[in-house]
Amino acid sequence: MRMVEIPKEFHEALPILQKIESAGYEAYFVGGSVRDTILKRPIHDVDIATSAYPSEVKALFKRTVDTGIEHGTVMILDHGTGYEVTTFRTESGYQDYRRPDKVTFVRSLKEDLKRRDFTINALALAENGQVTDLFGGLEDMKKRIIRAVGDPNERFNEDALRMMRAVRFASQLDFKIEDETLAGISKHSELLEKIAVERSHTEFVKMMLGVDAENGLNIMLETNLYQHVPVLGQYLPQLQQIVASKFELTNEVQVWSLLAFRFGFSSKQISTFLKKWKTANKIINDVILTVELLFAIQRNDVTNLTLYHVGCSNVDNAIAVMADHSKTANLPERYNQLPIKNKKQLQITGGVLIKKGVLKPSPQLGKVLDYLEQNVVAGKIANHQDELVKAAVNFLNED
């Protein structure tokens, strides 16, 4: 019987387990937080599973919220942080595991663990530190293996996202996917098209940010998963090149920028590509800017204006994506030496130009300010008010 020390992240939640248990039910920590505790990785959310039905859980605590009552989840607010407590459950048939109409509540921990995706995610941790491991999850952790619980075909039919999760864990944890599980992914890859793109999106990005992302992406190619997510299916040679290159990315903008750059995408193509992946507009804009800089770096044609327009964080993003660091080594310094980093730093405003009688409020004002901004960035006009007023007058005379 494996015992582990209860990590401090769980301490606050212990009174919840104790209260449920003293009412005669079972309660355990389950899921990713147990996996990450044993692997000594940082813990995110603490999930609790119990034999008590939702109504029974609610009867035990004063302050609860029905965060997902139809699939058995109640949030307990009595103990500071809100903790989600979910009734043991099974799913019948071949359905998305989130579909509430397919959820059956049960009293048995074993039944609950049986329907979980991978052995390393099917562990339960009791309040006393005792680990329940019915499917060899601890052994698989030691061997660094992702293995479906029971029959992979059933697990992937229940929820096709699990195939992307397998690839994500392989990359994130630097684990191998066990042979039958891998064969199950190849066999069912097309099921991925049935699930919401947002869900694949999350897993894909996490996979690309993992320590062994090249391997994760390679598994997507080998199992054909890549053909069943938006757009990637048409870019096999480029994806193979990405797999063969080493990359180390730290945020979502870098993930999409690497792909869009290697696919040779224009701004418009980037927008279409990322909309298909249901990517947030802010991310799409940053990817467009980052890729613009990447192409400029490739052409050895990075101007101060490009650096300025792309902005500090996207300069960093482009540097992270560019494999050839000799081409990017001087960019941070060049960026830091820009005369201004944003419009607010310009030592003039439209108001001042009007007050000084340079021009009247008009659409021309914006044009003048743009002209001044661009020339200050390019180092052609000094960023001093007198100089800027003079330059504005000259510009208007020439116009």
Ligand SMILES: Nc1ccn([C@@H]2O[C@H](COP(=O)(O)OP(=O)(O)OP(=O)(O)O)[C@@H](O)[C@H]2O)c(=O)n1
């Ligand atoms: N498609 C899924 C999603 C989740 N689970 C189960 O639900 C637990 C919690 O899922 P979730 O919070 O989505 O992921 P974690 O495994 O906790 O991983 P992370 O926190 O790193 O996302 C998983 O460990 C797994 O036991 C599952 O069986 N099938």
